[in-house]
Amino acid sequence: MGNWLLILTICAAAIQSCVAVDRGNFKTCDQNAFCKRQRATQPGNSPWEILLDSLNSTINSLQVQVISSRSQARLQLQLIALADSTLHFELDEVNPIKLRYRAQESLSGSPQLSSLKITEQSSDSISLSFGGTGKAILLVKPFRLDVYDGDQLVISVNARGLLNFEHQRVRKSNEAARNEEPASEPTEGETTAEAEIKHPDEKPVEEEEEPGLWEETFKSHVDSKPYGPTSVGVDISFPGSRHVYGIPEHADTFALKQTKNGDPYRLYNTDVFEYELYNPMALYGAVPFMMAKRQQGTVGIFWNNAAETYVDIEESSSGSVVSSLMNLVSGGGNEPHQQTHWFSESGIIDLYIMIGPTPKDVVRQYGSLTGKTPLPQRFALGYHQCRWNYNDQEDVHSVNKGFDLHDIPYDVLWLDIEHTDSKKYFTWDPVKFPDPLEMVHNLTANGRKLVTIVDPHMKRDSSYFFHEHCEQNDFYVKDKSGKIYEGWCWPGSASYPDFFNPAVRDYWASRFALDKYEGTSLDVYTWNDMNEPSVFNGPEVTMPKDCLHYGGYEHRDVHNMYGMMVVEGTIRGQLMRSDYKLRPFVLSRSFFAGSQRFGAVWTGDNIADWEHLAIAVPMLLSLSVSGIPFCGADVGGFFNNPNTELLTRWYQAGAFQPFFRGHAHLHTKRREPWLFDEQTNKLIKASIKKRYTYLPYWYTLFYEHEKTAVPPMRPLWMEYPQDAETFSMDNQYLLGDSILVHPVVRSGEQEVSVYFPGVDTLWYEIETYKVYEAPGYQTIPVAIEKIPIFQRGGTIVPKKERARRASSLMTKDPYTFIVTLDKQGKAQGRLYIDDGQSLEYQKGSYIILELNMEGHTLSSKVTNQGAFETPELIEKIVIVGLSRAPSSIADNTGRILEYRYDATSQSLVLRKPNFSVSNEWSVNLKM
Known part of the structure; x- marks a missing residue:
């Protein structure tokens, strides 16, 4: 009875959340300990300084230690010059207790190196040159990095002194700390690195009393932190730039807003029903990339960290540190510009700096790091028809026939979770879909394709082959105690494959083979949904941060990348089943930097109202300039029922956006175009047909994107960069x-x-x-x-x-x-x-x-x-x-x-x- 009550409670909560987003399910900055600590860092008086006697350099890089004058804690700084005017800035602990996670999966390969030259050195600074017109100055005390394009200062790191790098530590009770004598040697069972972290200045370190350091509670969920606080943060300023863009996904304006008097922009992949508009709360994807625009140039930064991340944005005030610096360097006045503060819960500071100078240069530089979207199959640029859910095989046949009877083009019909056998993915409901291959052949006979949903929550059922294989091969994510993690999602009790394990991705990919995924053909493609991952009874409707992944990393380290790793396995499965002859197609709800290499994304569970139609443009522009060009919003709105005017206008807009799909919730009225009045049917048909007439242009644009990284859908300033x-x-x-x-x-x-x-x-x-x-x-x-x-x-x-x-x-x-x-x-x-x-x-x-x-x-x-x-x-x-x-x-x-x-x-x-x-x-x- 207890389990059934839990199921009913979860389902009731999910249904209720379909009415409107429950903000109480998701943290604010004040409810997040590391966000509060990082935001409390005061500008000025930075304790960090460079140890010049630790300096080493090569033809491509510079390494030097940075030390805190307060705690004597040390960081290793590495600057690496990359091809195409890009500078890689990396800060990590010296001798950490445990290696911190580096999000290398976001990169499309090893970046090409370039020359980094020390042009001048003194006791106060180190001057460098890179990438043609690129220059950089490392200031020794306090530590700061200033980056120039020619003589123009364009980016400054730690100019406001907000660098805050929390070292890993070993927990001990207050009583033990009071009684312990100072020690400089490791105790029994302790590494030298642990001793250095515990006693960085040869003094005993008592456990801090501030809440949230070693564990944190949100609602009924307790997050344990075995290495204590490990967050990293620093300020990044953009002298001369009045506008910044990027860091999707947020339902907000394209030009990012100031956050000084509210929450920062949050990057933490979550399953949010009916998301609110014009606020910085996190949604389904996270791309920690930002472009800064000034009239004479554009720069970009990529904060390569897959942990929960916040970004504060504040316009500088007259007389601020960086404004004064601009005045000194360039002779300009104290013109306001954008100052940002980036902080992540774990990982390292792994920052890529791109100096442009044009918007197209920046997207090319970023694309060379994280990749571009390969040219999709032509059908993927057509119109897609979807709803949760088409009832059965006969329903699919009827819809397909309806498009023909009413002379409306479409390329793909989609099936949501109800097509499966009891929410077991890679299966079919034997009653509703008794002969799926016959259904597929009926579609393909008319030149069309089918997409089926395959989510990463696996039903815990001993008769389900996928679950049994995962248990037998130790393929599931573990909880903090090392046991298989169990959560709740659409199938009820579920576990989650650990896609950071290469063997898991190999197995996942193998399941798309035509002899394994029965009822499919090479004309069946895939929808990876709920891959944030969504966990109905988890903290913030996702997986606990102290779960454990392959390699010993916590979920907190890799959370924002989980969905991307799911899609990587799916893409490989589609390639393998065609013997690497056909281009794959996958749609994903969750994404991270680099997801563009694996296919399309959409903006999730939007609402059938005019504001959600309007917000699609800034959301898609943000995705496009952040490297994810194959993007769209559900036409008509996922929730609720649009009136005919709204639906007409949405089709007109969607026909000129990259990914064009009509989609609707289970409890909405049916929306096939011919179900409306004659005028509405005619107008929707006209919009879809217009899309098809422009397919050669779309196809050409996506080819050009693969070569140049410039997105098909782009802001006006990408072509007119000086038009303020x-x-x-x-x-x-x-x-x-x-x-x-x-x-x-x-x-x-x-x-x-x-x-x-x-x-x-x-x-x-x-x-x-x-x-x-x-x-x-x-x-x-x-x-x-x-x-x-x-x-x-x-x-x-x-x-x-x-x-x-x-x-x-x-x-x-x-x-x-x-x-x-x-x-x-x-x-x-x-x-x-x-x-x-x-x-x-x-x-x-x-x-x-x-x-x-x-x-x-x-x-x-x-x-x-x-x-x-x-x-x-x-x-x-x-x-x-x-x-x-x-x-x-x-x-x-x-x-x-x-x-x-x-x-x-x-x-x-x-x-x-x-x-x-x-x-x-x-x-x-x-x-």
Whole structure:
């Protein structure tokens, strides 16, 4: 009876939390001991100084010890110069009791080294050069690192003196501490390192009375801390920068807000139902990366720590330490700028500093560290249809048929947890889904795919093969006593595979083999949900921090990386089952820095209201600039029932965001588009079809991302870095450098104010070709039929205007090029083509068609073809911005081409030139 009561209590709490987020389930800074201690560190009078006699250097690095004048505790500082203007700053304990965790899994490989030169040294400072224009100065007393781009100070570490590195220690009672004599030698059973930590200044150390050092209680949960307080923190200031961005995931503005009078931004992966907006509480993912923007440059930092982390942001006041420093160094005034304070519960200070100087430089520098998103299969960029849950096999068949009957494209149908046999993953409900492979074949016959959910909480059932294998092979996470940890999630009693164990990831990957995951084919892909990990009866709805992982590390050390490690195993499983021939597809709710290497993420359990539609843009921009470009928000809102206006506007917005999926909660009304009135059905269909016409452009953008790390969805300031008007803008954005999107996010809106960036730049409305001149704001009417979308003058955008049932059926369809001229009559663009699914593109099997219009001639150039061939042709070219009609048009062979010119829109349509995309050609307009 007791167990059933517990189950009922947990379920009731989960259902109640679906009504609104229960803030009482999640800590504030004041309820978190290490956050309070770190935040209490006072600026100025830093005790830390460099020991110059410990200095060592190589051609790439510098090592030196830093000592506290108060406790005599020592830290090892290492500076390493990396390729592409990046500096690696690392602080760790000297002789720790236990090695601290280093989050190396976030990195895509070993960073390429560069030269680090000592250019000047004195008793007060050490001057260094790195990466071309990079310079750094280490100040000895108090310790500080100042980083310059040329002569411009851009980043300062510990300028405010907030460095606080809590050493590991061995606990002893107050009574023992009072009676113990000072000792400099290890006691029996104690290492020399332990003795040094216990007695750093040759004096007995009594146990501190401050609560939360050795254990901490939150609600009914007790967190034991066997090594005492181990948090690390330091301040990082951005001289000259008024705006900072990044550190997703938070439902907040894109330009991060000041936190001085409230909680800091929290990075701690948690399962939050119906999250609140415009506050710094943690959500499902954590990327400790930040960009700082000033008018003349951009810099970035990556705080590589997988433990719970907080970030305080405060604008400097006149006369502050760094403001005064700026005045001294650069001759500038005390202009306010951003000061940040970073602190994590454990680990080391592992900081990467990227000096830009442009926004695209910073994302490239960060991408070289943590990786880029590999080009997804083309189907993944189409529309995805999901809900919790489609009832059974017949329901799936009915939905699939409904899309065809109503002529609505879609590529993927999704199944949530109810498709399994009693929430046992890698299984099927035998009654609801008696023949899953037949169901899959019905989908794939229409060119579509299936995604099934596979979560990391494993039902504790002796008849469940996965659970039995984990117990037999010691694959589960342990509790603090070393026993298998048991928590509660959807299956009831559950345990959690330890994905930090390589053998566990190997086993997980093996379960995706077609002969092991019965009922699947190569057209079935994966959704990893609840991988924060979610534990209904755990502290803050997740795993206790004192659980133990492979290698002896505590969960507190690795928490934010757990979800990413789940996906790494899933991705490998999909690659293995196709013999590394097909690109994988996985969607994950939890993520960390580096997760972009493994697939897509979404913004979790949003709500069907206008504010959640609006917040999607800043949330997706934050993810995009932080290295995770394949991102989206549930169209329509996961919870509650959107009215038809909201649903229409959400589809219009979602069609121009990277990951496009409709999803809804179990208890919402069904939302298939044809279930609404005729007008709503028509508008939703139009939005989805518009997405499909732009798939060639999306595909090209994702290819370019893999090469450059620049995200497809980007803030205006990424293309216009000196336009200060764009720095705090998060209600509109760019797709590539060519398309400007301004979603409509308010009910009943009749018009919106759109900002057009770029000096002397033209922007053309994509349907009417009405032209707007930049820079400045324009009032744009927004009838319910569409949202404001514009193509920049000077660009060429590839499209396919025959939107079929699925993207796979469009493979051989011809292309359309939309050419919008700038004021000089010029335009440029690119089309990338490959087979849309295999990994052969990584061997060079693709086509890149470079397009250029200049002097009334449009020409193409094939810059790479490899072994790839395609029959695809060009069926239409639209040239916009011609003040008059040409007298004739001929191609490079002299063939006269037919065209139609519209004087009202100043557009020319060239129909059926039938050029091959594999060949070079040109079109000459005789004016």
